[in-house]
Amino acid sequence: MNDFTFVLPTKVIFGAGAIKNIVDICKSRHLGKIFIVTGRTSTKNSPHFQDILALLENSGLPVRVFSEVEADPSVETVDQGTAQLMAFQADAVLAFGGGSPMDAAKSMSMVSANGGSIQDYLRGRRSIVKRGVPLICIPTTAGTGSEVTAAAVTTDKQSKEKIGISHEFMMPLLAIVDPLLHVSMPPAVTAATGIDALTHAMEAFVAVKANPVTDSLAIQAIKLIGSNLRAAYAQGDDLTARSNMALASLIAGAAFTNAGLGAVHGIAHPIGARFGISHGVANGIVLPYVMEYYWQDGNAKFRDIAAALGEDVQGRADREAGWKAIAAINKLKQDIAIPDTLAAVNIAGEALEDIVKDAATYRLLSNSPRRLTVEDLRIIVGRAFGNC
Template sequence: MGKFSVFRTPETIIYGQHAFNEAAKETFLRGKNALIISDHIMESLGYVGQIRNNLNKTGVESVAYLGVKTEPTDVYVEEALNLLKHENCDVVISLGGGSCIDTAKAVAVVAANGGYIGDYMGGKTWANHKAVPHIAIPTTAGTGSEATDAAIITNTENNVKMMIKQPAFMPDVAIVDPLLTISSPKSVTAATGVDALSHAIEAYISRRAHPMTDKLALSAMELIVGNLRAAYEDGKNLVAREAMSLGAMQAGMAFSNASVCLVHGMSRPIGALFHVPHGFSNAMLLPAVLAFSKSNCIDRLADLGRYFVREAETLSNEEAAEIAVTSVKKLCLDLSIPNLKGWGIERQQFENAINKMAEDALASGSPQNNPRIPSKDEIKELYRTCYNYNFALDNVNNK
C-alpha cells in the first residue's frame, strides 16, 4: 500500500488588495465579541482603529491586546488569554506579523482546551476541542503563519522556543492584503522575505515533501526570487508587494504540510537565547546550511537555481544547484543581512551556548527532515561557521 499524505489549510483564504475590508464580515460570521491581538505599531498606523470601527459597524464588539512587543512568549499568551476570559470574547483576530498571529493561535487553542501552552508541545497534550475561531491578518510577507497549524512560543523560564504543531492551531480565516505590508521598513521586508524563501526551500527539500507541497513551494520560490529585491528597494511597489504576500502564504502552506528542516531547527535556539528575530536568524543560517545540504538534494536545489538564473536551464543539475547556493548568499548580501557577529552577539557567549543550541535544535525534530541529517557535532560546526559568515562573493553577478 502506498504512503499517504495530509494537507491542511484555513477554511477560508481571502487575498489581494483591500482584502482587509472583509475582516469585519468574516468576524461577524463567527462571533459577536472579538479579541484583537496586535501591537502598538499597528495601533499607531491606524490599522487597529480601522478594524475596530469596521467591527462596530457590523455589530461586533471588540477589545484589543497590544502587548506583543517581541517574538511570542508564554507571558503574552497568558495576558491575552486573561483578557479574552474577562471580556467574554468568542472570536480572536490577529493583526500583525508572525508574533501576533502565533500568540493568537495559542490563545484560541488554550481558551477552548485549557492548560498551559507548553503542555501542547510535542503532543503531550492534544487539543481535542476546536479552538476559538481565529481570523489571521498578516502585515508582513514572511512567516506565512496565517496559513499554518504551527506556533512558536518562547518558554520564558528556560529560554526554549517551543515548536507546537497541531491541527487546532490552524486559523479559520487568513486575510492577506499586500497593502498592509507597505508600512514594513526595508530591514523587515528583507528579513521576512528571506524567512519566506527559507520556508519555501525547506518545504521543497524536506524528506516529508509531497506533490501538493511541491507545487506550492515551487510557486512560492519563483514569486519570492522574482520580487523580493524589488519590494526591498521600493516598498511602494505594489506588484512586488502583492507577489511577496502571495508567495509567503504559499510557502506557509507548503512548510506547514511538509515541515521545515535544519535552518529552522538551528534558528529557534538563536532566537531564544540571543533574541534575534526569527526572519533574521533564518537568513543568517540559510546559505551555509544549503551548502551543507546540497550534496543530498542537488536536483531540487537545481530548480531553485533556475529561478535565480534563467540561463541555468542549459546547465547540469550540479551546476544549477551551486548557482542556487551562491545566489541565496548574494541575495542576503544585497539585502544587508548581518551575520551573528554583526548582529552584536559576543563570541564567547555564543561559544558557551553552542552545545545547548545544538541539543535544542536536534530536540525540535526539524533537522531530521533535512536531506542531509546532521550530527550534533556538525550542527555545532555550522553554528561556528555562521557566526562570522562572509556573505560577500567573488564571481557572482546574477540579480
C-alpha cells in the first residue's frame, strides 16, 4: 500500500431536525456575531432559513444577512460579501444553501483573513497563509459536498471561466446536515445535485490520488446514490432516501477533497461558464463519456463501480463487468431525466474547440487515471455532442 494523507477537520452534526440546535452550537464555540451567507431568492425565503434566523435573533446573537449569492457566484459577489463580512467584524460565517452560497461563504471567509480580492487567489497572485473566519455550513441540497471540502469555485464573468481553488485552511469548522431541509427540493434540482455527488464519488474513486480511505468513502457514496437517488427524485418526501443522499453527498465530498477530481469536472466547468448549464447537469452529461474513456484503458476499478451500482458482475471478466458501470450510469441518468448529450441542451457543435481548450487547462486534469491529451479531450467532448 502507498503512503497517504487524509484530512477532515470539519465537525459533522447529522440528523433530521439538527438545525434546531443552531444557537447551542454557536454558543458552545463562543461564536457571537454571525454573518449569514445565502442565495438571492429561494433559500432566503425558505421556512427553514426563517427558522434559523429567528432562533439566532431571539437568542440575542448579533446577525447580519448577505443574501446576494447567485448561482455560480461571481468575483464581484464574493468581493462584495467579503467587504460586508469584514465591516461587521463577524466571529463566524454561516452558509445556508447549495454549493453556490457555501462556496461563496468559504471564499469570503478566506479572503477576509488573507486580504485582497478573490481574483488574486484565482489567478495565483496571492497565497493562502491564514485560516479564515470560522465557517458553519448548512447544505440544502445533496450534491456539492462543499460542507466538508477545501474547495470553492468562483466564476469570472469577464473571461467566462469557472475557477476552483482548494486549501486546507478553507475547510469548514462545522457542517450541520439536516435531511429535513432537502424534502422540498424540486425533482430537477435533486437530479442535478445527485448526479454531481455521483460524479464526485466516481472521479475520486478512480483518481490518481485515491487512497484506501477515499476509496472506502467513494464506493459507499456510489452505493448510496445508486440505491436512493431515484427515490429522492420521484418521491421528494421520502426521508430515508433524502437522508441517504445527504450522507452520500457528504462522504463523496470527504473523498474528493482528499483524492481530487478529474476530467469530468474539467470539461463541465467550461460548459457551465460559457453556456450557463448548471454544474450538476453539465457533469451528468459528460460523466459516462469520460468514464467510458477510462474503462477503455482497462481500469479494473470499474468492476467495483458496477457492483456498487447494483449490477450483477459475478462470473464476468473485469472488462465486461466494468462496462456494466457505464450502462448503469446511463440507466440512472435516463430515470432522473439528465440529458444525454450537449446537443440536447442546445449547445452548438462549433463550441467543441472552446470547451476542449478550457478543459485542457483544468488544474486536476492530471489526476485522471488515464493520461489525457488535447486530442483525447476532443474525442470525449465530440462523443458528448453525440458524434461517435
